[in-house]
Amino acid sequence: MADSIDDQFREFVRTRSPALLRTAFLLTGDRHLAEDLVQDALAKTHRGRRRLADPGHFEAYTRTAMYHQQVSWWRRRRVAESLPGELADVAQPGSDHAHRTDLKLALHQALAQLTQRQRAVLVIRFFEDRSEAEAAQLLQCSVGTVKSQTSKALARLRQLAPELLATVMEEA
Known part of the structure; x- marks a missing residue:
């Protein structure tokens, strides 16, 4: 059974990581912080994977861990955000x-x-x-x-x- 749960968790990580990363990016506004957030949440899910009776709960557990971790981060530290500057407008009109x-x-x-x-x-x-x-x-x-x-x-x-x-x- 252990291999089965581990295989299911690996499959979950492989298939759902891009969606989790998109959500994390929207939460953090920074790609590197988003990757850290997803990694921390997946680590928590991995530690609790045996308690999760149904592998379908992996995603809910991971997303909840992401939200809680993000709340914890913003309570713990206040980092001033700054924009790196204006991006050049290279888009063609009408496209x-x-x-x-x-x-x-x-x-x-x-x-x-x-x-x-x-x-x-x-x-x-x-x-x-x-x-x-x-x-x-x-x-x-x-x-x-x-x-x-x-x-x-x-x-x-x-x-x-x-x-x-x-x-x-x-x-x-």
């Missing part, structure tokens, strides 16, 4: 791929200017499509905190990147 890339860059740049808590709330609520109650449970805070942080984060995003809202309205 759909270029337009999507511009939107992704604008979104990442705007998310990087939010607080870690606000970023985490937006990622959990909208990227992970979780309810307010689920987000509060994952972040170990009240539902009211989730609501207020969501409101503040969305207002800040509207201020930082109004082009995102205009694009969403055009596509709707």
Whole structure:
């Protein structure tokens, strides 16, 4: 049975790591921190893999560990975030791929200017499509905190990147 669980865990890591890394990047705003976050969460899941009766629980356990670790990081240290500078605009007008890339860059740049808590709330609520109650449970805070942080984060995003809202309205 031990080999079976280990094989299932290896398969989980192989197939789900890219999705976990995307979520971690949205939470942290930094590729290296995201990799550290995923690695720490997978290590915790590996240690608890025998307690998880169904291998299908690996992902839920790992994601919860990621959220808790991120909350722990932002409570423990306050690191001032800075943008490395403006990126050159090399996109060709009228190109759909270029337009999507511009939107992704604008979104990442705007998310990087939010607080870690606000970023985490937006990622959990909208990227992970979780309810307010689920987000509060994952972040170990009240539902009211989730609501207020969501409101503040969305207002800040509207201020930082109004082009995102205009694009969403055009596509709707």
